[in-house]
Amino acid sequence: GNAAFKAGDFPAAIGHYTAAVIADPKNPTYTLNRAAAYLKLGKHVDxxxxxxxxxxxxxKNVKAWFRRGQARSGQEKFMEAREGTEPSAAPDPTSQHTTAPVVKQSASKNTPLSLFNFVRSWDALSSPQARWTFLESVHPTSLPSLFKTSLETPLLVKMLETFKVVLDNAPEVEVKESIKTYLLNMARVPRFTTIVLFMSKIERQLVKEVWDGVDAGDDQVERGARKVWGVS
Known part of the structure; x- marks a missing residue:
């Protein structure tokens, strides 16, 4: 199954993983891997x-929670995607109460978002997985105008930390390209070089790790963005 997945033959990978599930139904690795293959084919319900x-x-399987958020986002179930994207959000089966949604409004990449609403929604989410799901609802090209009046360093660092966790847990090419698109557009935020200038050494190392994680190319646009970010 893994060989077929790496070769990009996702239907074959699903077949192999299904056979593995039948042979060993209590092994979570097989359903987790099959979920990844279904995501590649856009079969979000499966x-x-x-x-x-x-x-x-x-x-406690972090990748399962994260991929479920991706699957729900793919079905435009944005509010559900933001709920339960980390193990700690799992409901206690012995409890008579359920946790209310953290963010009540749903969003799509076509929904205009003010800086105030962005920050409020961001702060309401506690995990990198939930924040990434929220960020995916914000079109990357809207970031320069969204942050044109203000982008505080703490928020920028939290976004970078989110990118790092996502890259560590879901290093697929599509995810890398998505994060790279956010990085490129954030470099277009007014006075962004000044914001980067005042980042600490540790924060700049985080910037480098994220850029290294997205496998940035060497074209003029990416070179320019890396320079703005202070990455050589």
């Missing part, structure tokens, strides 16, 4: 189902 199955077998 991916969500496999993530649910994985979480039932291993409630």
């Amino acid at each position: 991916a969500e189902r496999d993530c649910d199955a994985t979480i039932k077998l291993d409630s």
Whole structure:
């Protein structure tokens, strides 16, 4: 299954993972891997189902929670995607109460967003996985205008930390390209070089790690953006 997945033959990978699930239904690795293959094919309902199955077998599986958020986002179930994107958000089966959604409004990449609403929604989310799901609802090209009046260093660092966690947990090419697009557009934020200038040494190292993680190319646009970010 893994060989077929790496070769880009996702239907074949699904077949192999399905055979593995039948042979060993209590192993969460197979449903988790099959969910990844379903995501590649845009079969978000199937991916969500496999993530649910994985979480039932291993409630602490971070990748399963993260991929379920991706699957729900793919179905435009944005509010559900923001809920339960980390193990700590799992409901206690012995409890008579359920956790209310952290963010009540749903969003799409076509929805205008003010800086105030962005910061409020961002601060309401506690995990990098939930914040990434929210960020995916914001079109990258809107970032320069969104942050044209103000972009505080703490928020920028939190966004970078989110990118780093996502890259560590879901290093697929599509994810890398998505994060790179956000980085390129953030470099167009007014006075961005000044913001970067006042970052600490540790924060600049984080910038470098994120850029290294997206496998940046060497074209003129990416070279220019890296320079703005202070990455050689």
